[in-house]
Amino acid sequence: MHGVPLLDSSAIDPPPASAPVRDLRRVPIHPDHWYPLAWSSEVRRGKALGVQFAGDPIVLVRTESGTIFALEDRCAHRQVPLHAGVVEGEFIRCGYHGWAYDCTGRCVDVPYLGRERLPNGVRAYPCHEAHGLIFVFPGDVALAKERPLPALPSAEDKAYKTRRFGREVKCHYSFMHENLMDMNHQFLHRRQMGQMRARSLGRRRGEDWVEVDYTFAH
Numbered sequence: 001m002h003g004v005p006l007l008d009s010s011a012i013d014p015p016p017a018s019a020p021v022r023d024l025r026r027v028p029i030h031p032d033h034w035y036p037l038a039w040s041s042e043v044r045r046g047k048a049l050g051v052q053f054a055g056d057p058i059v060l061v062r063t064e065s066g067t068i069f070a071l072e073d074r075c076a077h078r079q080v081p082l083h084a085g086v087v088e089g090e091f092i093r094c095g096y097h098g099w100a101y102d103c104t105g106r107c108v109d110v111p112y113l114g115r116e117r118l119p120n121g122v123r124a125y126p127c128h129e130a131h132g133l134i135f136v137f138p139g140d141v142a143l144a145k146e147r148p149l150p151a152l153p154s155a156e157d158k159a160y161k162t163r164r165f166g167r168e169v170k171c172h173y174s175f176m177h178e179n180l181m182d183m184n185h186q187f188l189h190r191r192q193m194g195q196m197r198a199r200s201l202g203r204r205r206g207e208d209w210v211e212v213d214y215t216f217a218h
Helices: 173-181 185-193
Strands: 035-039 047-053 056-062 068-072 086-088 091-093 107-109 127-130 133-136 197-205 210-217
Touching: 035 047, 035 056, 056 133, 068 127, 068 133, 091 107
Parallel strands: none
Antiparallel strands: 035 133, 047 056, 056 068, 086 091, 127 133, 197 210
16 A cells, blocks of 8 residues: 655754745734724823734823824833823823823923933834824834825725724734635624625725625525
């Protein structure tokens, strides 16, 4: 009986560290793009919201004047999350020892030091508000002006049904893309959705986007 000889995996040399990663499931999310990290309505005037990008904590701040900015969510003093602090005017003040930061991440006030000997600040992220969403650029700041903001007018268009999904899911981002594009897996949700049958009407594809039209029948 002929068969395929088994290979001893220990005898196979691993690829060099410099070899490109071919497996999409091992490719991290690219930071040099604009990402929506919150809905505008989630960050009220004079309030802060703690969010995350790829595990990195970020605080979104809306000042008393309505300006929105984003900083790394930690105080430079004792690493306490800044979103637990308070917004005062155009600054956010840490709730632990009262260190205050402006929109650039610069420390602008320490109550017991005054403003003569101010310590280092924290990282600031380019931040932009559009289509009812708050976008943050987590990558190279120098590239922020070169990379266009995603055009998502449908988020505010009543002709579209926009679904909010805020649950944290422990999976590679590509699995989420596949799940959201696969409208025919309603059998999995048959108790919630009923006997719905999805049929694709066509799709449109751009350089970095794809849009699919579906119709549903019971």
